[in-house]
Amino acid sequence: SAVISQKPSRDICQRGTSLTIQCQVDSQVTMMFWYRQQPGQSLTLIATANQGSEATYESGFVIDKFPISRPNLTFSTLTVSNMSPEDSSIYLCSVVLTSGANTGELFFGEGSRLTVL
Amino acid sequence: QQPVQSPQAVILREGEDAVINCSSSKALYSVHWYRQKHGEAPVFLMILLKGGEQMRHEKISASFNEKKQQSSLYLTASQLSYSGTYFCGTELGLGAGSYQLTFGKGTKLSVIP
Numbered sequence A: 001s002a003v004i005s006q007k008p009s010r011d012i013c014q015r016g017t018s019l020t021i022q023c024q025v026d027s028q029v030t031m032m033f034w035y036r037q038q039p040g041q042s043l044t045l046i047a048t049a050n051q052g053s054e055a056t057y058e059s060g061f062v063i064d065k066f067p068i069s070r071p072n073l074t075f076s077t078l079t080v081s082n083m084s085p086e087d088s089s090i091y092l093c094s095v096v097l098t099s100g101a102n103t104g105e106l107f108f109g110e111g112s113r114l115t116v117l
Numbered sequence B: 001q002q003p004v005q006s007p008q009a010v011i012l013r014e015g016e017d018a019v020i021n022c023s024s025s026k027a028l029y030s031v032h033w034y035r036q037k038h039g040e041a042p043v044f045l046m047i048l049l050k051g052g053e054q055m056r057h058e059k060i061s062a063s064f065n066e067k068k069q070q071s072s073l074y075l076t077a078s079q080l081s082y083s084g085t086y087f088c089g090t091e092l093g094l095g096a097g098s099y100q101l102t103f104g105k106g107t108k109l110s111v112i113p
Helices: none
Strands: A006-009 A010-013 A019-026 A031-037 A043-048 A068-072 A075-080 A091-096 A106-108 A111-117 B004-006 B009-013 B016-023 B027-037 B043-049 B055-057 B059-067 B068-075 B084-092 B107-112
Touching: A006 A091, A019 A031, A019 A091, A031 A075, A106 B043, B004 B084, B009 B016, B016 B084, B016 B107, B027 B059, B027 B068, B043 B055, B043 B059, B043 B084, B068 B084
Parallel strands: A010 A111, B009 B107
Antiparallel strands: A006 A019, A019 A075, A031 A043, A031 A091, A068 A075, A091 A106, A091 A111, B004 B016, B016 B068, B027 B043, B027 B084, B055 B059, B059 B068, B084 B107
16 A cells, blocks of 8 residues: 655635645655546546656646656655736645556545635 | 547445446556555556456456446445446556556545435
8 A cells, every 4th residue: 555645634725826735655666646526526637747757737737737746666756836816726736556456546645625715 | 539438427225336437538457446546545456467367456346348448347245335436547548558547537435424
């Protein structure tokens, strides 16, 4: 299994500012994902961040708005840039195990709840 | 290509059974099922792979009909702990092994005593 820690767990931000969310995993994983979830809604994939390669973004998400770093196999950051109220959401880090008994299983962090005023 | 889940919500009494469906208009490689309790992270239940067998997790089982691109989650003899929102996540056939999932809108399940 994998245990994921996200920071901050919640924050209130001012319009136009940027915030960086950190994701720490207790084991080395190649594949990591960032999702967004509006309260009570579905999860939407923002980007895939595999160590050793540039992050790949889903339609509707761009690197200038959501820059991602993946410096090693246990850590990643997602920055939400130039925030607007529409960016208010829960951002979740997720990893997938690609070997062993848990192959294919996604593990999620507890999420970072952002409120933009 | 968001999969369609049904029903949107269901209320059960303890011990009753329920079925949640997930369908896609695209050819799928796999279907994942997750349960999310309020304020918590989604938790993995099971994966169904193209050509794979029906899976089971305790009293919860699931199937994947490749011809219809549809998966069903079966909750048997429901318990209070089953309450939460159930999401199916689909991986397209072309993206096999990418684990890039598209999630449905979720089915809110409430189990009452």
